[in-house]
Amino acid sequence: MTVNVMVKNPLDRTLYAYASPRRILYDKTTGKLTLALHDQHLENDAGFIRDISRPRVVMLEGNTETEIKLDLPKVINRLRPAAERGNGPLAEVLPIAEANEIQMEIAHQDTPYYYDPKKPAVMQLKEWGSAVATANFQVEPLVEKGTTEPSSDEPPEKR
Amino acid sequence: MALFIAQSGGPVNMNVGQGELDVIAISQIDSGVGFDETNTTDIEGVTCIPVSYTQNETGPTSDRLNDLVNEVSYTSPPQIVIFPVQNPDAFTLSDGTPLKGNGFAFPVGNADSPFTSNVCTLYDITLCGGDGMWCDQEGGGRVMITTETMLYHELSHCFHFVTGTAAAGAQEEVNAEIDENDMRDVRGIPHRDVNSHDGGCGGGVDPCCIVASLSTGSPYSTEINRFRHIREHSLRYSAVGEDFFKEFFHRYYEFSPEVCRLMGHQPNLTPLIKDKFVVPLLAGSELLIHYAESKGTGFAEFLRRQSRREGMDRYNQKHFLDELQAFLKIARHFDGKTISRVLKAKGKEFSGFNKLLRHINTETVKNEYIGWALVSVVEIWVESALLLYSTKSDDEIDFYVYEKIVKWIAYLPVSNVWDNMSRIQTEVELQSLEDFIFDSRSKEVFSERLIDEHPKYSATIRRWAESKGGKDA
Numbered sequence: 001m002t003v004n005v006m007v008k009n010p011l012d013r014t015l016y017a018y019a020s021p022r023r024i025l026y027d028k029t030t031g032k033l034t035l036a037l038h039d040q041h042l043e044n045d046a047g048f049i050r051d052i053s054r055p056r057v058v059m060l061e062g063n064t065e066t067e068i069k070l071d072l073p074k075v076i077n078r079l080r081p082a083a084e085r086g087n088g089p090l091a092e093v094l095p096i097a098e099a100n101e102i103q104m105e106i107a108h109q110d111t112p113y114y115y116d117p118k119k120p121a122v123m124q125l126k127e128w129g130s131a132v133a134t135a136n137f138q139v140e141p142l143v144e145k146g147t148t149e150p151s152s153d154e155p156p157e158k159r
Numbered sequence: 160m161a162l163f164i165a166q167s168g169g170p171v172n173m174n175v176g177q178g179e180l181d182v183i184a185i186s187q188i189d190s191g192v193g194f195d196e197t198n199t200t201d202i203e204g205v206t207c208i209p210v211s212y213t214q215n216e217t218g219p220t221s222d223r224l225n226d227l228v229n230e231v232s233y234t235s236p237p238q239i240v241i242f243p244v245q246n247p248d249a250f251t252l253s254d255g256t257p258l259k260g261n262g263f264a265f266p267v268g269n270a271d272s273p274f275t276s277n278v279c280t281l282y283d284i285t286l287c288g289g290d291g292m293w294c295d296q297e298g299g300g301r302v303m304i305t306t307e308t309m310l311y312h313e314l315s316h317c318f319h320f321v322t323g324t325a326a327a328g329a330q331e332e333v334n335a336e337i338d339e340n341d342m343r344d345v346r347g348i349p350h351r352d353v354n355s356h357d358g359g360c361g362g363g364v365d366p367c368c369i370v371a372s373l374s375t376g377s378p379y380s381t382e383i384n385r386f387r388h389i390r391e392h393s394l395r396y397s398a399v400g401e402d403f404f405k406e407f408f409h410r411y412y413e414f415s416p417e418v419c420r421l422m423g424h425q426p427n428l429t430p431l432i433k434d435k436f437v438v439p440l441l442a443g444s445e446l447l448i449h450y451a452e453s454k455g456t457g458f459a460e461f462l463r464r465q466s467r468r469e470g471m472d473r474y475n476q477k478h479f480l481d482e483l484q485a486f487l488k489i490a491r492h493f494d495g496k497t498i499s500r501v502l503k504a505k506g507k508e509f510s511g512f513n514k515l516l517r518h519i520n521t522e523t524v525k526n527e528y529i530g531w532a533l534v535s536v537v538e539i540w541v542e543s544a545l546l547l548y549s550t551k552s553d554d555e556i557d558f559y560v561y562e563k564i565v566k567w568i569a570y571l572p573v574s575n576v577w578d579n580m581s582r583i584q585t586e587v588e589l590q591s592l593e594d595f596i597f598d599s600r601s602k603e604v605f606s607e608r609l610i611d612e613h614p615k616y617s618a619t620i621r622r623w624a625e626s627k628g629g630k631d632a
Contacts, residue, residue, distance in 0.1 A: 014416035023255040034255075041254060048269045049316045049331070051309075053260035053292065054359035059416065073249035077171045081253045082275040087204030090273055091171045091250070111408040112368075115295075115357035116395060120329060 001097050003035065003070040005104055007133075009060040017108040018129060019068050020056040024076055026094040033099035035070065038107030038132050039125040052121060055129075057113060068106070072096065102137045161235035161321075162227045163207035165242045165279075166199060171250065175208060177284040177306060178243035184307035185224050185314070187216040187345055192224075203274050207240055219341040220311060223318065233321045237267050240274070241310065242281040248288060250281075260287045260360045262309050264316035266325070278320050280313035282306070287360035295355035297340075299384030302349045304358065311342035332356050369418050370440065373433040378470035379441035386444055397591040398584065402576035403528075410528045414518070421514055431512055435483055438474055440533060443540030450564050451596050458560035459553035462544055477548050484541045490519040491534060527572045535570075539563050568596055569604035577613040585616045589623040599627070 009015050023036035039055070060066045077091035107129030116124060164178040179194050186192045191213035200207050212228040214221055226232045227239060244250050247258035253271050262282040265272035272279065284306050286292045292309075296302035315338035319325035326334055336353040343350055371383065394400045422428045442465060449461045466475035473479060489497065499513050522529045543560045551559070571592075580588065593602065606624035610617045 013413045016412075020259075021257060024251055024257060025255045036255070042256075046269075046271065048266060048271060049262075049264035049313070049335075050256075051262040051264075051312065051332075051356075051358070052256075053287070054357065056360065061416065061420070071248075073246070075249060077246075077250050078255070079250070079252050079271075079273055079281075081271050082203065082273055083270065084253070085204070085273065089170060090165075090167075090205055093170050111412045114404075114408060115355070116401070117295075117352075117355045117357070118396065121356050 001072050001074055003072060003102065003104075005068045005070075005106075005135075006065045007060055007068055007106065008065045009062055011110075012062045013110060014062055015060040015108050015110055016057050016112050017060055017066075017068070017106050018055045019058040019070075021070060021072070022055060024072070024096065026076060026096045026099065028094065031098060031100040032103065033096050033101065034103045034105065035072075036105045037068075038105055038129045039122065040107070040129065040132060042122045042126060044120060044123055044126075050122065052125075054113065054115070055125070060108065100139050102139060103134065104137070105132050105134045107132050161230045161233075161238050162210040162224075163200060163202060163238055163240045164194065164210065165240050166196075166206045166208055172245060174243045174245040174284050177245075178241050178310075181243070181284075181307040181310040182210055182224070182241075184346065185220045185311050185342065186212065186214075187218055187221050189214065189216040189221060191215045202238055202240055202277055205240065205273070207238075218345065219338075220345050223311075223314070223338070223341075227314065227318060232318075235321075237277045237321055239314070239317045239321060240277060240279040241314075242279060243284045243306075243310075244281055245284065247283040247285055258283050259285075260292060262313045264313045264320070266320040278317045280310070280317055282309050282313055290361040292358060292360055294358040295352040296384075297350040297352045299388040302351055305346065305348065307346065308339055308342045308348065312336065312339040315339065329356070369415050369422075369432065370437055373429065373437040377433060377438050377441070378468055378474075379438065379445075382441060382445065386441070386448075389448065394595070397588055398576055398580070399574075399588045399592065402574050403572065406572070406574055407528045407532055410522075410526045411533075414522045414526075414529055417518055418515065421518070428512065428515060432515065434474070434479075435486060436537065438471075439483060439537045439540055442471070442474065442544075443536035446540055446543060446560075447536065447564065447596075450561075455561045455564070455598065456557060458543065459547070459556040462547055462556075462560075466544070466547070475544055475547070477545070480541050480545050480548075483537075484545070486516065487534065487538055487541065490516045491530075527570075531567075531570060531572055535567055539567055565598055565601045566604075568598075568601040569608075571605060573609055573612050577609065578615075580616075582616050582619055585619055586623065589620065593623070599624075 007017065018037035021035045021037055022039050023034070023041050025034040025036070026032070037055070042050070042052075058066060058068060074095065074097035076094040076096050078094055080088070080090065080092050108131055109128050113125070113128050115121065164175055164182070165173050166175055167173060175196075183189075183192050189212070193211040194208050195211065196208050198209065200209055210228050212224055214225040244258050247260070250258045252258070252263065258281055260283055262280065264280045265274070265278065267274070267276055267278055286304065286306060292304040293301040294304055312335050315335040316325070316331065319331065319334065325331050333353050336351055336356070340350040340353070390404070395404055418432065422432065445465065446458070446461065449458070453461075465471060519534065542563060546556045546559055577585065597605065602624045606620045610620050
């Protein structure tokens with residue numbers, strides 16, 4: 001599935017923003033999907049090795065709207081820690097295409113990200129992306145032309 | 160056996176074939192490697208294929224594989240389980256972090272690990288969904304990451320976990336990268352820089368940096384990485400240097416995207432900007448590095464050598480230098496109307512250049528960082544290169560170039576970073592500036608400027624200014 005977000009930069013200068021999801025959370029109970037385009041959740045020392053890549057970054061030209069397009073799978077497999085799974089399945093299946101609400105969190109900065117070899121990468125990414133814009137969207141069932149209700153034969157598509 | 164490849168774990172299938180290929184690459188395609196897919200083992204609920212190894216090949220990667228499989232340096236449990244993740248877009252850690260573009264290694268007992276009493280690694284066998292991955296190359300530039308180098312790197316961490324040799328903090332990453340370079344030797348891939356832990360997906364192009372965009376194919380295309388290396392490993396290693404680049408990037412990326420936009424709208428601008436800004440700027444940077452490395456001597460010979468470099472002859476023609484000097488003067492000192500009038504006669508080739516000069520004019524007038532770090536560097540180079548056309552002797556040229564650079568250094572922008580320093584830190588920073596580029600006269604002028612803005616440690620600053628040392632020692 002594809003999530004397209006239009007981001008407006010109201011400033012005169014170009015901004016730079018994360019354009020790839022760095023954390024995908026889905027609450028099966030509420031149907032809320034959180035797409036975090038930032039690294040604020042990362043711990044500086046998580047107790048395990050995290051060889052993490054840089055995020056994809058897009059330029060947001062001043063006084064214009066830029067589209068950030070995210071291609072996502074319909075289902076996410078979330079690795080379950082040992083304490084949660086026992087000897088059960090390795091992953092929890094999260095049907096994110098069924099989300100009825102999407103929370104977008106996008107980190108941005110007024111200069112591109114430059115890696116500094118003196119500092120841990122996680123710390124730098126958190127510092128660089130410390131300004132995070134958040135917006136929530138309701139996902140409505142896609143109603144076919146000429147009808148007022150979604151088709152009952154198949155699960156409704158979302159828009 | 161102590162090394163395993165996960166086959167499946169509930170709903171998730173692994174790409175066992177790729178995992179096996181990567182292990183075979185680590186063995187140096189040793190016929191002694193085996194995978195018994197008919198005799199799987201259940202490790203904490205995960206179906207795993209045992210790896211066997213009778214070592215025939217010699218070398219550090221084969222030795223390490225032998226250590227891991229045959230428990231030469233440790234005793235299992237813990238076992239080590241490799242997860243070659245097939246669909247990293249659709250696979251996240253428990254905290255929601257997607258596996259795409261990443262590698263992870265979990266020690267025993269970590270709260271996020273899928274295992275209680277075993278070690279495991281998960282890696283993206285698609286290398287960012289086929290976009291490829293890079294890391295910093297030893298000596299500058301970027302070099303690709305392959306699936307076997309990524310796995311070997313992660314297995315290095317696993318080896319350190321099971322042998323109790325994991326280092327604290329960043330050193331563990333350095334150790335894994337040193338190991339990774341053994342695997343790079345096996346594959347004939349350049350080494351990664353073990354002091355940089357940067358990396359990413361795709362080509363990793365800097366966003367809209369005019370210099371990076373236009374240096375390709377220039378006489379400096381191979382020098383760019385050296386300049387970057389100096390920036391990252393020398394200039395940014397002090398608080399003042401770090402702060403300078405922070406301020407400079409902030410200004411530069413106010414300036415640079417507009418230039419990129421101008422180039423996008425008027426393609427004829429691209430060669431003009433490359434010729435009249437990027438190449439001279441890189442030539443000027445090279446001149447300054449020569450100053451720093453040579454204690455301020457041998458400029459005439461350096462400039463001659465530079466002009467003989469392949470592709471540089473036309474940039475050193477007198478008419479080119481004269482014209483560039485005139486443009487710089489216009490950009491720095493005149494208003495938009497004057498710029499338009501001067502360029503009107505130049506014809507179509509220069510259409511759009513008007514806007515560019517006006518943009519530089521606006522930026523340099525309002526910002527000392529752009530003026531000092533970009534425009535002044537080009538000015539120094541042009542004026543220095545023109546001296547080769549004068550009747551001056553080499554000694555006189557050396558003297559004049561030295562004077563220009565010393566004067567320029569003294570006007571290094573002074574920011575508020577000095578406010579937050581202790582006296583000791585101030586001393587350390589001043590010493591660092593002196594070691595890199597300052598001589599006694601640039602110290603004298605700079606110290607007065609510094610005291611004017613930050614008088615807190617004026618005695619310390621004066622003592623530094625009066626001390627002998629630096630480039631004229």
